[in-house]
Amino acid sequence: MGNGNREQWASRFGFILAAAGSAVGLGNIWRFSYVAGDQGGAAFVLIYLIAIILIGYPLMVTEIAIGRKTQQSPIGAFKSLAPDTPWWLTGALGVLAAFVILSFYSVVAGWSLAYTFKAIGGFVPGLDYETIFVEHITDVFAPIFWHALFMILTLLVITAGVVKGIQRWAKILMPMLFVILIALVLRGLTLEGASAGVSFYLSPDFGEITGETFLTALGQAFFTLSLGMGVLITYGSYLPKRENVSDSAGWVIGMDTMVALLAGFAIFPAVFSLGFDPAGGVGLAFITLPAVFAEMPWGGFFGFLFFLLLSIAALTSAFSLLEVVVAWLIDEKGWDRIKASLLVGFIIFLLGLPPTLGYSLLSHVNILGMDILDTYDFISGNILLPLGGLLTSIFAGYVWKSKNVIAEANNPKGKIIFGEWYGYIIQYLLPLAIGAVLIWGIVDTFFLS
Numbered sequence: 085m086g087n088g089n090r091e092q093w094a095s096r097f098g099f100i101l102a103a104a105g106s107a108v109g110l111g112n113i114w115r116f117s118y119v120a121g122d123q124g125g126a127a128f129v130l131i132y133l134i135a136i137i138l139i140g141y142p143l144m145v146t147e148i149a150i151g152r153k154t155q156q157s158p159i160g161a162f163k164s165l166a167p168d169t170p171w172w173l174t175g176a177l178g179v180l181a182a183f184v185i186l187s188f189y190s191v192v193a194g195w196s197l198a199y200t201f202k203a204i205g206g207f208v209p210g211l212d213y214e215t216i217f218v219e220h221i222t223d224v225f226a227p228i229f230w231h232a233l234f235m236i237l238t239l240l241v242i243t244a245g246v247v248k249g250i251q252r253w254a255k256i257l258m259p260m261l262f263v264i265l266i267a268l269v270l271r272g273l274t275l276e277g278a279s280a281g282v283s284f285y286l287s288p289d290f291g292e293i294t295g296e297t298f299l300t301a302l303g304q305a306f307f308t309l310s311l312g313m314g315v316l317i318t319y320g321s322y323l324p325k326r327e328n329v330s331d332s333a334g335w336v337i338g339m340d341t342m343v344a345l346l347a348g349f350a351i352f353p354a355v356f357s358l359g360f361d362p363a364g365g366v367g368l369a370f371i372t373l374p375a376v377f378a379e380m381p382w383g384g385f386f387g388f389l390f391f392l393l394l395s396i397a398a399l400t401s402a403f404s405l406l407e408v409v410v411a412w413l414i415d416e417k418g419w420d421r422i423k424a425s426l427l428v429g430f431i432i433f434l435l436g437l438p439p440t441l442g443y444s445l446l447s448h449v450n451i452l453g454m455d456i457l458d459t460y461d462f463i464s465g466n467i468l469l470p471l472g473g474l475l476t477s478i479f480a481g482y483v484w485k486s487k488n489v490i491a492e493a494n495n496p497k498g499k500i501i502f503g504e505w506y507g508y509i510i511q512y513l514l515p516l517a518i519g520a521v522l523i524w525g526i527v528d529t530f531f532l533s
């Protein structure tokens with residue numbers, strides 16, 4: 085379990101960019117925009133923001149504090165704070181979630197890479213983009229090729245290590261991502277008729293809110309912030325003791341939320357201006373948007389930028405998912421980084437085959453009314469992440485004790501200082517809110533629908 089030559093982020097900025105890279109991903113652009121579109125826009129966005137502040141932020145601080153305190157990846161972290169208890173299983177749940185999430189995440193990221201190349205040829209008005217998308221995902225070999233390519237890119241970075249791989253690439257890719265996003269927002273907002281999209285996005289209609297809106301908003305908050313599965317414990321374990329936790333988490337949350345909100349400003353004005361439906365569901369990015377780009381001046385160029393943005397965002401998140409498993413093998417099993425990365429990368433590639441083939445050779449497989457990819461998404465996003473978050477908050481509040489979380493978060497003191505009130509949030513608000521939503525979500529899915 086040697087800690088002696090464990091790598092550390094070179095600076096707080098390196099940590100913030102890497103953690104923001106993990107948080108900002110397909111979740112902010114692909115998932116956020118279709119979920120917000122389906123759930124009625126502004127009212128959903130408001131509840132999402134409340135969930136981010138009240139639940140996302142405290143849980144993020146807690147996870148980073150656990151990692152920073154123990155300087156261990158998730159399983160070892162729980163073992164060292166609660167030796168000889170089964171709490172390490174919470175870390176194991178995170179490792180399991182990393183396998184499940186990355187294997188389907190890489191498939192969707194592969195679609196995005198494929199569309200980046202498609203965009204170079206331009207998007208042509210009047211084509212049936214639904215058929216084009218369906219043809220892409222129902223093909224057997226192309227999606228496997230793009231999924232494999234995406235896993236290889238992820239592996240190249242993870243084998244290079246925490247500083248030379250993750251931090252270095254986060255410093256290059258995250259600024260690129262912001263520049264592209266701003267260009268897309270300016271394009272969207274300057275289209276004629278963009279204001280209908282802006283008001284859909286900014287004027288809440290509370291009549292649209294249902295129980296499902298709350299459920300979806302909390303699930304989205306977990307997914308987008310990479311919470312509940314040990315990514316932030318792992319990244320926190322590389323944070324030097326001299327750096328503050330509470331402010332760093334604030335920066336990560338700020339960047340993640342800004343990207344999600346800006347992605348909405350890039351997408352909805354364009355969708356409305358060109359007369360499309362914002363409730364395009366899962367296909368919003370891959371079906372509605374290519375049609376939107378085809379109609380827009382300079383659409384091929386902006387389409388290329390959009391899918392490049394999506395691919396970059398997915399890549400920096402994939403680093404963190406792979407790192408959770410690799411760090412466990414290095415810390416706990418004494419494996420070499422390269423060997424661990426290659427083996428785990430290959431297993432995840434294999435696990436990604438069923439969701440990839442779920443639209444072609446395995447299209448007859450249907451689990452609770454969902455295809456294989458949606459099943460992976462559902463199990464990880466709606467069950468494993470909230471369960472991981474619930475267990476982590478109970479652990480922090482009652483086993484490790486909230487006063488220790490507070491001490492670690494305030495050490496050294498930052499601008500955001502936690503007092504005793506923070507203990508109530510960890511002990512009561514987090515477990516009750518997450519537990520209620522988790523139970524409600526399961527009952528709703530399995531028994532009511």
Ligand code: PFF
Nearest residue numbers: 107109110111112308310315
């Ligand atoms: N936060 C990423 C996104 O929004 O796309 C997805 C993700 C990454 C979820 C890492 C969970 C995780 F551990």
